[in-house]
Amino acid sequence: MQEFGSNNPEPIVLHCGHEDPVAFRELLTKVGDKWSILTLLGLSMMPGDRARFSELSRTLLPISERMLALTLRSLERDGLITREVFAEVPPRVEYELAPPGRSLLPALQGLVDWVATHGDQVKASRSDFDAR
Template sequence: MQSSTAPQDVLFEGPGHTCLTGEGGCPIRDVLDRIGDQWTLLILAALEPETLRFNVLLRRIGDVSKQMLSRTLRRLEEDGFVERTVYPDVPPRVEYRLTELGRSFLEPMRGLIRWADEHQPQVEAARAAYRARG
């Protein structure tokens, strides 16, 4: 039986693709290394509706440390997802907002969130079954 998957639906073009072998520059690995951590998606979601100051963002996320929030924001700024604005107030006021690139990521991010919401019970059941096997 032939596969109904069209070539444009294939994630990687063949078993030797650099994303599968780890050789060469793989855009998927590069991007996922940055956005795949536990804090990035939460930060992007928190910044979606509005520009936020650091401490407000810290409170919105809740269980992230100041150091981890700062480190993740720097990486997101470096990658062009977030823009940081420093105002010359005393003490200095720093605000963060999504860039156009950051906003463009929201749609695929929503898909991932929907998938996680829909499949979390199945994942939990699989984990419980795995633990029960010992």
């Protein structure tokens, strides 16, 4: 790890002590993605933390069906949600927060609270910056 302020050209790796900094950054980027956050929060607002694709799609407008499908697949792959297919005609598919996804909710709520508290300040700062 490079010391702050050194002339060493090696990149600084911020990984919070994680043994695999690349995997750490990859997962942080994925769970910090706008649609991942909104999808997890959307599921948390559904009864039983569970919903059908169409319910999520209506909740997360203006997300496209393609983006929602990609986001759900990614979250399922990472074990943050589960997908259950019911043998009915037409087939019914429901998505539910898995325990790791539920454990993210307090951190996501902290982020939501921060945006609610500081959103106007950030907006004003952007206006001031753009006016210069």
